[in-house]
Amino acid sequence: MSSTEYDVVIIGAGPVGENVADRLVQGGLTAAIVERELVGGECSYWACMPTKALLRSTAALRAARQVPGAREAVTGTVDAAAVLARRDAFASHWKDDGQVSWLESAGIVLHRGQGRIVSTGAVEVTGDDGATTTLTARHAVVIATGSSALLPDIPGLLEASPWTSREAAAASTVPGRLAIIGGGVVGTEMATAFSALGSAVTVLARDGVLPRSEPFAGERVTESLRESGVSVRLGAEVASVKRDDAGTVHITLTDGDHVEADEILVAIGRTPNTRDIGLDRVGLKPGDWLKVDDTLRALDGDGVLAGEGRLYAAGDVNRRVLLTHQGKYQARAVGDVIVARAKGEKVEDGPWGRHVATADERAVPQVVFTDPEVASVGLTAAAAMAAGLRTRVVDYDLGGVAGSSLHAEGYKGHARMVVDEDRKVIVGFTLAGPDVAELIHAATIAVVGEVPLDRLWHAVPAFPTISEVWLRLLEAYGR
Numbered sequence: 001m002s003s004t005e006y007d008v009v010i011i012g013a014g015p016v017g018e019n020v021a022d023r024l025v026q027g028g029l030t031a032a033i034v035e036r037e038l039v040g041g042e043c044s045y046w047a048c049m050p051t052k053a054l055l056r057s058t059a060a061l062r063a064a065r066q067v068p069g070a071r072e073a074v075t076g077t078v079d080a081a082a083v084l085a086r087r088d089a090f091a092s093h094w095k096d097d098g099q100v101s102w103l104e105s106a107g108i109v110l111h112r113g114q115g116r117i118v119s120t121g122a123v124e125v126t127g128d129d130g131a132t133t134t135l136t137a138r139h140a141v142v143i144a145t146g147s148s149a150l151l152p153d154i155p156g157l158l159e160a161s162p163w164t165s166r167e168a169a170a171a172s173t174v175p176g177r178l179a180i181i182g183g184g185v186v187g188t189e190m191a192t193a194f195s196a197l198g199s200a201v202t203v204l205a206r207d208g209v210l211p212r213s214e215p216f217a218g219e220r221v222t223e224s225l226r227e228s229g230v231s232v233r234l235g236a237e238v239a240s241v242k243r244d245d246a247g248t249v250h251i252t253l254t255d256g257d258h259v260e261a262d263e264i265l266v267a268i269g270r271t272p273n274t275r276d277i278g279l280d281r282v283g284l285k286p287g288d289w290l291k292v293d294d295t296l297r298a299l300d301g302d303g304v305l306a307g308e309g310r311l312y313a314a315g316d317v318n319r320r321v322l323l324t325h326q327g328k329y330q331a332r333a334v335g336d337v338i339v340a341r342a343k344g345e346k347v348e349d350g351p352w353g354r355h356v357a358t359a360d361e362r363a364v365p366q367v368v369f370t371d372p373e374v375a376s377v378g379l380t381a382a383a384a385m386a387a388g389l390r391t392r393v394v395d396y397d398l399g400g401v402a403g404s405s406l407h408a409e410g411y412k413g414h415a416r417m418v419v420d421e422d423r424k425v426i427v428g429f430t431l432a433g434p435d436v437a438e439l440i441h442a443a444t445i446a447v448v449g450e451v452p453l454d455r456l457w458h459a460v461p462a463f464p465t466i467s468e469v470w471l472r473l474l475e476a477y478g479r
């Protein structure tokens with residue numbers, strides 16, 4: 001056993017842990033990061049990057065097919081082997097050498113192994129060989145251990161060796177038949193990907209398709225999945241699962257119906273990686289999502305600072321927002337606030353201050369890379385109403401914009417703007433349509449900047465782009 005001292009110790013080298021460490025070192029502190037698997041975390045190897053690589057080739061093919069003149073040049077079908085090979089490259093072939101080199105160049109020390117808090121300011125690392133090292137943190141410990149796929153307690157499911165998002169993202173072959181439990185983001189993206197790659201896909205969407213988005217988004221994705229041959233079963237709940245000796249998975253639904261598949265993917269949400277990280281040593285409950293204050297310090301069940309106020313939790317593990325970009329945004333705030341506190345500098349913890357993640361509450365952007373894409377920021381109409389805002393909802397047919405009709409023949413899409421009538425600012429914006437992903441940042445700026453609608457009239461969209469929908473929405477709202 002050996003021991004080492006740093007200003008800050010971070011458990012988990014996913015996108016969030018890496019960014020915390022980077023800000024700390026840039027602020028003049030020393031940082032060690034503990035990782036038990038691959039430096040880069042879920043996002044790099046089993047989530048954002050590989051799944052988007054699985055989706056991109058078929059999206060490009062679809063786009064070409066929607067434009068006469070280009071359509072004629074598309075003579076073949078998608079090359080699944082080439083798609084999987086490109087995905088392998090985007091997952092860095094599940095090797096983290098590149099990210100380890102980056103850590104070294106940034107001056108961040110890597111300790112490989114399982115990290116566990118042993119007392120306030122002390123983290124024990126157990127390596128693969130069982131050797132332990134104790135790391136001492138002078139200023140703070142940051143938990144950035146992320147989340148894992150949640151598996152429901154369905155009879156026979158575990159014995160049937162289900163896929164989670166990891167197996168789907170890293171699949172080396174395309175199953176003939178794929179059943180998916182869950183109609184959320186993973187379920188719809190993987191249905192889109194595997195259907196295009198050649199699987200016969202069934203989505204068992206107990207709670208609907210993209211139920212947390214504006215209803216029109218889920219409806220359009222459902223319609224499009226069905227058009228491409230996916231069986232989308234709304235309200236379907238799984239009662240039991242059995243894989244037979246030949247490898248076929250038999251799924252029995254609560255209504256008595258049966259579905260057969262070669263693989264079954266479970267995509268019903270996430271569980272925090274907090275079971276075995278020593279939370280009990282600092283008065284917290286193993287297995288729980290971590291509650292945090294505005295500057296992302298961990299709180300116990302009574303709302304009291306845990307770990308003497310020197311324990312932080314950022315990224316998926318605090319459940320504020322389970323997205324890479326938002327976790328990295330938290331990471332910048334956490335890194336900077338630890339530096340500020342260590343140097344005795346002023347902490348800027350008011351709304352939109354440097355050391356808080358205010359956007360987490362009402363200004364989170366997300367793109368679901370289905371066909372059509374769903375891009376949103378802020379509150380849905382329903383969420384705004386539930387939050388007690390006096391709103392006006394403005395809708396526009398995205399296909400009616402000149403730029404859209406040029407972009408693709410028969411472009412179908414929809415845009416919605418949710419306006420806070422008391423402040424005359426946009427609090428929510430959703431687009432569902434082909435290639436809308438890159439449009440959402442304009443809306444994010446409008447929501448975060450709380451740009452008054454009167455001023456937005458002066459932000460003139462270029463003609464003929466799909467962004468002209470902004471003008472159409474303002475015209476529909478009225479001046």
Ligand SMILES: Cc1cc2nc3c(=O)[nH]c(=O)nc-3n(C[C@H](O)[C@H](O)[C@H](O)COP(=O)(O)OP(=O)(O)OC[C@H]3O[C@@H](n4cnc5c(N)ncnc54)[C@H](O)[C@@H]3O)c2cc1C
Nearest residue numbers: 012014015016036041042047048115146315316322323324
């Ligand atoms: C299929 C899928 C697709 C996704 N696509 C997108 C997308 O397109 N865009 C987007 O923004 N988000 C996407 N997400 C969400 C995104 O992957 C997560 O929000 C993000 O990875 C969270 O980052 P993190 O650093 O908090 O955690 P993670 O990425 O989970 O990293 C945590 C790290 O901590 C390590 N660790 C855990 N416990 C310990 C321990 N005790 N000791 C040492 N190391 C430990 C883990 O090995 C891991 O490397 C997707 C998620 C899934 C499942």
Ligand SMILES: NC(=O)c1ccc[n+]([C@@H]2O[C@H](COP(=O)([O-])OP(=O)(O)OC[C@H]3O[C@@H](n4cnc5c(N)ncnc54)[C@H](O)[C@@H]3O)[C@@H](O)[C@H]2O)c1
Nearest residue numbers: 152182183184185186187206207267268269322367368369
């Ligand atoms: N493009 C992206 O930004 C992207 C892509 C993939 C994943 N992610 C992130 O990863 C996280 C996890 O994705 P996910 O799709 O697993 O979760 P999710 O929360 O998006 O969807 C899970 C779905 O499963 C349903 N469900 C829950 N329990 C169920 C059960 N027992 N049986 C049947 N259905 C059940 C839920 O109602 C929900 O619709 C998301 O929160 C998302 O933020 C993001």
